Amino acid sequence: MITVFFDFSCPFAWRGLELAEVLRQHEGFEFELLHFSLEQHNHPENAANRFEPTWFAHQQPTEESKTLLSLLGSLAAKQQGAECHRAFVLELFRAHHQDRLSLRDPETLKTAAQRANLDLPRFEYDLHENRDALREELKEDLSDACRLKVFGTPTFVLESGDAAYFRFRELPETPETARALWDLYTQVLASEARIETVKKPR
Numbered sequence: 001m002i003t004v005f006f007d008f009s010c011p012f013a014w015r016g017l018e019l020a021e022v023l024r025q026h027e028g029f030e031f032e033l034l035h036f037s038l039e040q041h042n043h044p045e046n047a048a049n050r051f052e053p054t055w056f057a058h059q060q061p062t063e064e065s066k067t068l069l070s071l072l073g074s075l076a077a078k079q080q081g082a083e084c085h086r087a088f089v090l091e092l093f094r095a096h097h098q099d100r101l102s103l104r105d106p107e108t109l110k111t112a113a114q115r116a117n118l119d120l121p122r123f124e125y126d127l128h129e130n131r132d133a134l135r136e137e138l139k140e141d142l143s144d145a146c147r148l149k150v151f152g153t154p155t156f157v158l159e160s161g162d163a164a165y166f167r168f169r170e171l172p173e174t175p176e177t178a179r180a181l182w183d184l185y186t187q188v189l190a191s192e193a194r195i196e197t198v199k200k201p202r
Contacts (some may be wrong), residue, residue, distance in 0.1 A: 002029060003157040005036040005141075005150050006089070008070040008103055012167045014093040016154030019171065019178055021090060026175040033089055035071050035141040036153050051146045058138040066103065070096075073109040075134040076127040080118055087116035162189040 004020055006013040023029040037057035040046065045055035062069045070092060077088035092112035095101045101108040113123045126134070148155075148163055157163040166185055172178040188195050 001032050002159065003032045003034055005034050005145055005153055005155045005157075007036045007038045007067060007153045008074075008092055008096055009038060009067050010153045011097055013153035014097045015168060015171050016156070016166060017090060017093055019168075019182065021086070022172070022175055022178040023182055024086075027179060031086075033074075033085060034144060035074060035138055036145045036150055036155070037067065037071065037142055038153065039065060039067055040142060041151060050151070051149050053146065056139070057142060058135045063104075069106065069109065070103040071138055072131060072134045073112070073123075073127055075137050076123055076130070077113065077116070077118055078137075079126045079130075080122065084116060084118050088112055088118060091115040156185075158186065158189065160190070162186075164189055 002020075004016060006017055008014075017033075020029070020031045024031060040053055040055065040057035041050050043053070043055045046053040057065065057068055057071070060068055062072065073092065074085065074089055078085040092103075092109065095108055095112050095115070096103055101111065109127070110120070110124070113120055145155075148157065150163075150165075152165040152167070154167075155163060155165045164185075168181065172181050188198070
């Protein structure tokens, strides 16, 4: 199984998850969706060592965070199974990046849950009544990200253990071009040249 770390605030993560969904539907790939906090990674209090943070996203009040509510909402959806979780993640990405709905607004999460056909009362119960457990689960994802030295989203971790941030500008238009993009990415990761960075100037 391939792991992908994501943060809802990141448009590149949105494209990465849409690519993953195409590959899942048309190629039978399996993806594990794990959470990352750009807010935690980039926080000034973590500047000395971003992979050994002292400021933790999961400990913050949701009303003071740009993305914590969305990450907890994702974990609440995950309680209904992998399929529901995957659907919710995609719908929340679309609600934010296509419809420009705020990740701070509980109504945005409710909209995504409805679009993903979740059991809405159960979703809202898990989000509000099981929040401490969700925070602990988020802590585990963020700890895994630090261990792997994830710094941006989306970061894919292949079954081989190879991992890399994968940023691309436009979603492929067909399943065939999606597979070609993925093959190019994985070939670079597996290459004996051990390429670490390819970045075009803006």
